[in-house]
Amino acid sequence: MESNPPADTRARILVADDEADITMVLGDLLEEQGYAVDTAADGAEAWERSQQEPFDVIITDLKMPNMGGLDLLRKVREAGQRAVVIIMTGFATVETAIEALKVGAYDYVLKPFKVGELLLVVERAVEKLRLEDENLHLREQITLLRLSEAVASSLSVDEVLSIVGEAALTEVQADAIELWFRPPGAAAFTRRMGVDRDGELTPVLANMGTLEASLDGRPHLQVQGDDLLPLLSDEARDRIQSLLTVPLRRGGQLLGILNAYSRRGRNAFRPRDEKALIVLGDRAATSLENALLYADLENTFRETIQGFAHAIEAKDAYTHGHSENVTRLCDGAARAMGLDGEFRDALRQAGLLHDIGKIGIPSSILNKPGKLTPEEYEAIKGHPAMGQRILDPISFLREVVPVVYHHHERFDGTGYPTGLGGAEIPLASRLMAVADTYDAMTSDRAYRRGLSHKEAVAELRRCAGTQFDPECVDAFLEAFGDGTGES
């Protein structure tokens, strides 16, 4: 596959004139001065050329067959091309030349012109572009700064990727951007981002395998023309002519690729585009990597929570499986209430952890078969606050802590630790109170058998409005049956 030809950093100039002598002489002259020159015999040809590849300067005659210089200028400006346009004109059409300045021509030279005069105008035009580039470079730095902040401030991966996509569209002068990602251990790449100037982009890349093989350790790769076709999806084939791809690597492993696409065939991407895309790719990779680490951490953390839950139960001999039961019951009731995923995630974690504060209570009290003394009962009542103290420093559990803290409040405001009532008690805690009590009532103890479902339901009903939020009781019964038809 053809790739990365040595970059041509010369300024590119297109000369359009229907007089072949002029294009030839001017062409040679400019080449001698170190410019890369292309020529066109009329405006239409020049327009076509300018769409195929970007020029820095277009020097055009005013009067040409097919399309005149003024129309060419208008089209170039309307298309937002970067090229600076210089008009060549005879004395008779100098008014048209002035008109051209109004439409956005950079300058005009009168035919017949002195060579030195024209070269001066071209030099000034190229200098103007250089300054614009510098400006762009500054803007680029600002974008990158914004990106670094976004990555550092732990925005979601999707947010970071969307900033990367937007930045790449402008900084790399691409028509579309796509990012494919493959987490370590996964077999296939998944498309994580695709944007073009109109917003959402239909998938462009169809053949990741071939592209991955061609990348083979390179920092970037450009693919055009016939080499590109086999890589593209059917819909993309007539729209995309060039691909600039940057691998996202971590420790020698290919995590993903960031692709810029262009409608232009030749010289679509310049060395500065390659540089910009590499930097953007690096930011995207960092963000994706952080997300992976975070997911890892969350998993470890979830396992730790489970470990904690088991630790509580190991201490409290009668409550084996209680945390898991409460979690399951809470989740069922929450689903019946139509509550969303995030709420239920927090509720499930809270379910596993709700009695974690019991870790601080002596086993002799927890496992005492007989009646508790008032002091012992006070010690037990301390467990929601103890749970809060244990969980409070853990930032993952911001949503969980209040649920644990209030799980022994009563709807009528006579519970503990704060005596909150009604809707002041977090909804998750109100649900948990129902689930917690139900599981305690239906579990066997050494000194008594558990209640039947029907008996427990009767008890929940009896206490709806005093101990429990009636709506939570209703949701619980909707999820687990109201006991009718059971013995």
Ligand SMILES: [Fe+2]
């Ligand atoms: Fe409890």
